[in-house]
């Protein structure tokens with residue numbers, strides 16, 4: 023098992039990579055515990071949950087909304103949960119984002135932790151203290167920063183993930199390598215087949231390397247005022263594409279990273295041959311690398327990006343594989359780039 027820690031403004035978060043859901047009880051401070059999980063995870067793993075009250079929610083991005091929050095707050099009141107309770111989210115990114123928001127707001131905040139059950143949430147969503155829900159078509163627009171006390175990444179749970187959900191996590195893993203660790207990118211090029219076949223050793227190394235990068239960045243810039251923006255590599259277009267095509271997060275990030283790599287080439291930063299290596303690795307990982315999009319709709323959706331500052335987007339580009347930079351690009355300039363690319 024590998025361990026990492028992140029110190030944020032709301033406390034210290036300990037991450038256990040390779041720990042088991044079965045051992046969750048050892049991490050709970052006392053017996054006043056409520057578990058939040060989703061319908062699929064409960065069906066598969068309820069027998070391994072410690073025996074506390076469970077609040078079950080539906081699944082999918084469509085339930086990441088205020089109605090689901092209402093439902094959970096009502097349940098917490100019904101179960102007479104007070105401030106002394108501990109909340110555990112057991113699930114993927116959606117459960118973690120919702121459980122983190124609920125725990126941070128119910129009675130002005132109760133302590134919480136996660137057992138992260140998807141590759142995407144193990145390398146990204148459950149780590150770093152961001153949480154929240156969607157509102158009126160805007161992704162994660164209502165939320166806050168608050169660190170979980172612990173995150174358990176049980177690699178065995180990944181065996182039950184379907185192929186699509188599994189490959190989603192790889193987009194974020196590739197992203198970490200691109201923004202910070204060229205050697206990790208080479209390792210992915212050499213080992214993508216083993217990784218796709220859920221080789222536990224390879225996965226543990228990739229998750230650990232990803233979280234070393236994420237935790238170092240979050241330690242420096244928890245509230246995303248500078249360095250943490252680099253974690254948005256590929257995400258500006260991804261969020262717009264997710265809305266337009268209903269793509270999964272990983273699929274959209276994959277295409278977004280190809281577009282951002284191409285823009286990096288156009289701006290004279292990245293070698294064309296490196297952009298091609300990036301496209302090929304994503305393709306080898308069974309992720310999509312292009313899509314025909316409606317220019318006007320994409321621009322409209324880019325304007326909805328919550329990371330926009332007025333007319334300016336802090337756009338993450340690559341200088342080379344393993345080294346990202348942030349350029350301020352106006353919406354107008356981006357519109358021109360999109361027109362040229364199309």
Ligand SMILES: NC(=O)c1ccc[n+]([C@@H]2O[C@H](COP(=O)([O-])OP(=O)(O)OC[C@H]3O[C@@H](n4cnc5c(N)ncnc54)[C@H](O)[C@@H]3O)[C@@H](O)[C@H]2O)c1
Nearest residue numbers: 062081114115116117139140142143146147152179182183
């Ligand atoms: N807070 C952050 O920093 C952050 C970062 C990245 C993404 N996110 C959010 O994460 C969400 C996506 O997370 P996700 O990809 O984990 O999706 P998810 O939580 O919807 O899980 C994907 C699907 O897999 C099922 N599932 C979960 N664990 C399983 C398991 N072990 N075996 C079989 N099925 C399982 C779920 O029920 C669901 O149907 C998005 O809403 C995104 O905005 C948040």
